[in-house]
Amino acid sequence: MNSVEKDIEIEFINFLDPVKMVELPGFETDIASYCTDIPNFEELNVKPILYGPGSIHFAHKDDEQITIEELLKGIDGYKNIFYRISELSD
Numbered sequence: 001m002n003s004v005e006k007d008i009e010i011e012f013i014n015f016l017d018p019v020k021m022v023e024l025p026g027f028e029t030d031i032a033s034y035c036t037d038i039p040n041f042e043e044l045n046v047k048p049i050l051y052g053p054g055s056i057h058f059a060h061k062d063d064e065q066i067t068i069e070e071l072l073k074g075i076d077g078y079k080n081i082f083y084r085i086s087e088l089s090d
Contacts (some may be wrong), residue, residue, distance in 0.1 A: 022047045032056055051077060
């Protein structure tokens with residue numbers, strides 16, 4: 001077993017509080033431990049939606065991939081969000 005020195009310092013260089021997203025009926029939701037740039041847009045005073053086709057487990061990696069079926073479902077999802085955006089207003 002390897003030993004670790006006792007005098008270790010850990011510096012957190014990036015920490016974001018959890019972000020509450022808009023839930024739009026008809027879309028799957030999940031809780032994920034990933035980073036998003038949505039907090040950078042808080043001053044726009046809009047309700048955030050984080051949506052994208054495919055699996056987060058393949059996103060933004062060397063083996064990023066999406067099936068044709070997921071791509072087509074994503075197109076329908078984006079259109080659905082666009083036409084229902086008024087549901088998100090206060």
